[in-house]
Amino acid sequence: MNAHPALAARQHPVVQVSNLVRSFGRGPNILDGLDLTIRAGEFVALLGRSGSGKSTLLRTLAGLDTAPAGTVTVPAERAVVFQEPRLIPWKRVWANVALGLRTPDARERAIAALSEVGLSHRLEAWPLTLSGGEAQRAALARALVREPKLLLLDEPFAALDALTRLKTQGLVASLWRAHRPAVLLVTHDVDEALLLADRVLVLDQGRIGFDLHVNLERPRHHAQPAFATLRSRLLRELGVEEENPEEPVEELRAPTRSRAPAASSRRLEDAVWSASADALARS
């Protein structure tokens, strides 16, 4: 079922952050008066240049980092998938997924979650024998089995090869459709953000500098003209100039201060990835 933005807007907020400030040591404020609201079931992608504080924000929402100033409201039911799978090597795959579940049917729930991510044949495997993609899927199962209201994903696909990455993105999309947690996905990949998210945020100078509602029908497709428009607007926002810029579009910039262009050429490479992503949108 498609989440209509108007419908999403009526949902109650599950994450409310206001005036969040965080610095490390005597350094500058990495997060500097950040405000953020995520509604129930909303899929939010977070972009930003390397070192802009994306992981810091995600760790704060996960309760792994306490900020000195600001208020943070998050649901107790939340789960994290990190860039590395972080499976416990000495526990079988199913036991990793069941870890921390306190119901008597923990094993059954773990097995069900693993079959949902297509790993029912690897239940008894040792984590170190899994491929990178399988390990990341097991980590997804471990997060989803907790039935989180908020799912935090910190570049979970970054270490995967292009094809596995597409498949895993498709998997995340369908799991989100089935379970409807609110999702915060940290990514460097503009296309990934546009394919998956209801809203794309850009973190810049310690605040959400740009908040883009993606009003595209799902499943989404690279060939959609609206997709290309949003994509070039987002790239421009990240400071990446395209070869053939589309005609200027009215910008949905958050009413904050002006920002310096902030993107490396690295992200351009990330952004201009293979058109085979279309396959994902169709799946």
Place this chain on the structure above:
Amino acid sequence: MSAAVASTPAASTGSDRWLRYRRYLPPLLIVVLWQIAASAGLIPTRTLASPAMIAGTFAELISSGELPRHLLVSLGRVTTGLGIGVVVGTTFALIAGLSRRGEDLLDATLQMLRTLPFLALVPLFILWFGIGETPKIALVALGTMFPIYLTLFAGIRGVDAKLIEAGGTLGLSRREQVFHIVLPGALPSALVGLRYALGVAWLSLVVAEQINADSGIGFLVMTARDFLRTDIILVGLIVYAILGLSADQIVRVLERQVLAWRPSFLKD
């Protein structure tokens, strides 16, 4: 080239077996040469008993019950001392490894004591504990405690912080994180320490039993020296070697069981 490719499985297992046993040939050859030299009168028995004599003495000592008796005494000292050393070393490592305050309390002291050659404490131990069983067991316990403490402490502190963090996000309490993540993660290191401790245990026992004892393998060897019985001395050495090897083997089997998740064991 093509012959190697075409070799049948049977042929390859045959050569595998040959490769496995081939390494035992040189020591066997040495024993044979040794026996020949002894029989020809080239090596006086006073210097070194012949292999045949050693074998004979071995059988005699076993059938008379003398060797089993001394062996049991030595084994008792090693296991008691090792047991105490492992318990104390583990306790200290847990206290120092799992809390900053515990580290401040214990680590500096233990690191300082560790640099002391513990066998140099023998005179003090005799003064403190007399000449009974206590100083022998205490020496083994002291010698084995340090490798256990050091490796377990290092293992606990070396556990990947990212795994502990992941455990936290899964809702594990601190106690559960220690139980599910920290201790199993420290186990590979601790088992290396256990193997090392076993070596130290035998070493301490040899020293302890030769100083003042009326039983044990070390006592057997020391009395044999007084009667110039090189055959008995060599039997004692062989027993030490067998005990050392079997202890190491036991730890290896243990490692295979509890570290089955490690890639090095996953291959087979």
